[in-house]
Amino acid sequence: MSRPSHFIFNLPQDVIFDILSRLPTKSLIQFRSVCTSSPPLISHPSFTKLHLSSPAVDAADHHLLIYYESTDYIHQFYSLRSPITFQETLKFQIPYKHLHGYLRIVGSSKGLICFFDTNYYSNVGRLILYNPSIHKFRKIDDPLHGSDRFSHYVVGFGFVSRIFEFKIVVIAYYFDSLKLNCVLVYSLSTNSWKKLEDLIAPCYLIKGWSSNVFVNGSVNWLASKDAIRGVSHTIMAFDLDDERFRVLELPKNVVPNYDQVCLASSMNGECLSLCAHYLGGNGDKWDVWAMSDYGVVDSWKKVCVVSQPGLSIPPLLIRDDDEILVVMNDGRLMLYNVVKGEMRDLETCGLARTFRAVSYTASLALLHG
Known part of the structure; x- marks a missing residue:
């Protein structure tokens, strides 16, 4: 039959x-x-x-998304690449015309990329969710309706596995008080914002674009403990599930005389890393630390040192303890092998300070939205 x-x-x-x-x-x-x-x-x-x-069952679902701009400041590139070979599999454009001048990547999680449409001066703007696998996007309403009471927004994005929910968090800092702010959370399933009435962010992030790292269900920013008396770095984390803040200290043994410090993520998105830059007689040096047990300060461990002339741009991504994705001062994208001390040219060049790299896993999110 x-x-x-x-x-x-x-x-x-x-x-x-x-x-x-x-x-x-x-x-x-x-x-x-x-x-x-x-x-x-x-x-x-x-x-x-x-x-x-369901976990992605095919290597084709896993990508590395690299964003960069051309050296003439005219073109923007979104490049999906193999996380193993770094070869480009797709170059795409966002089917959305920005309103404010800059379309920043907030984060990537479970197939959705969150963008912040902002401008260089105000850092207040519109949020966009985009799924390049199915070419669909959603514009998110401004939670504060363009209020002029706020100096700037700080934004984070991620997926909450327990409740299968995509969330965006916005911290809006007031013009008239550096110590005051309001916190709002957007949920994709309801397409709505809520203000966390009794919650204030415990740290300050300066006016200007503040990138973040999403690890262990929490958005992590490098922040200042005191906005008035000057910069004293710490890590401010917001748990998207229980919608609460926590403050994580930097490694106890980090050498304090760095001139730059930044957060980075691992390729698998499971480890929070800290990179501290020092300028010495032999050129640029980056100390790279990893927090093996998220939230436990004593689990910070210095995993490697990247020492190379002409490398003052913060590392983009930590593939493992031996390989780090970096951008040279002249805008060349390179893969640095810590053990061999060798650089591999990935044959991509752009405006050095514009590079951003995040992991991207294809999904059907937004298909029925």
């Missing part, structure tokens, strides 16, 4: 969902476009949620 051409769709829906959820995102998208029976299943919110909860 011959079976129907779409035998799989004669199975119970939960069985079909389980089978399809194990497929890589690219296959699902192709399947959706050629099979008229599959779109209602793949586009179903329950299936999207199930697929988000």
Whole structure:
């Protein structure tokens, strides 16, 4: 007896969902476009949620997203690359025309990239969520409706696994008081903002773009303990699940006379790293620390030193203890092997200070939104 051409769709829906959820995102998208029976299943919110909860089963779902601008300040590039070879697999443009001049990457999580459309002077703007796998984006309403009471926003983004929810956090600092701010959280499922009435961010982030690292369910920023008496660095973390702040101290043994310090993430997004820059007689040197047990100050460990002339740009990404993605002062993207002390040219050049690198895992998020 011959079976129907779409035998799989004669199975119970939960069985079909389980089978399809194990497929890589690219296959699902192709399947959706050629099979008229599959779109209602793949586009179903329950299936999207199930697929988000499944680990990516194919290497093709894992990418490294590198953003950079041309040296003539005219062009912006979004480059998806293999996290193993760093070869480019796709270069795309955002189907959204920015309003304020700068489209900054806030973060990337479970297939969505969060952008902040802002300008150089105010750092107040509009937020965008974009899924390059399915070419869909969502514009997020300004939570404070362009109020002129605020000096600047600080933004974070991530996915909360426990409740299968994408969230954005905004800290808005007031013009008239450096110690006061308000905290707001956006949830994608409800497409709405809420103000955390009894919560104030415990640290200060200066006016200007403040990048972050999303690790262990928390957004982490390099912040100042005291905005009035000067910079004293610490790490301010916001847990997107319980919506509470915590303050993490820098490594106890970090040499204090650095002239730059920044946060970085590992390629797998599971480890928080700190990079401190020192300028000596032999040129630039970066000490790289990793927090092996998130939140435990005593777990900071100096994992390597990157010493190379012409390397004053903060490291972009830590692939492992031996390899670090860096940008030279002349704008060349390089992979530095710590053990061998060698640089591998990745044949990409741009405006040095514009480079940003985040991990990206393809998903169907926003498919039914």
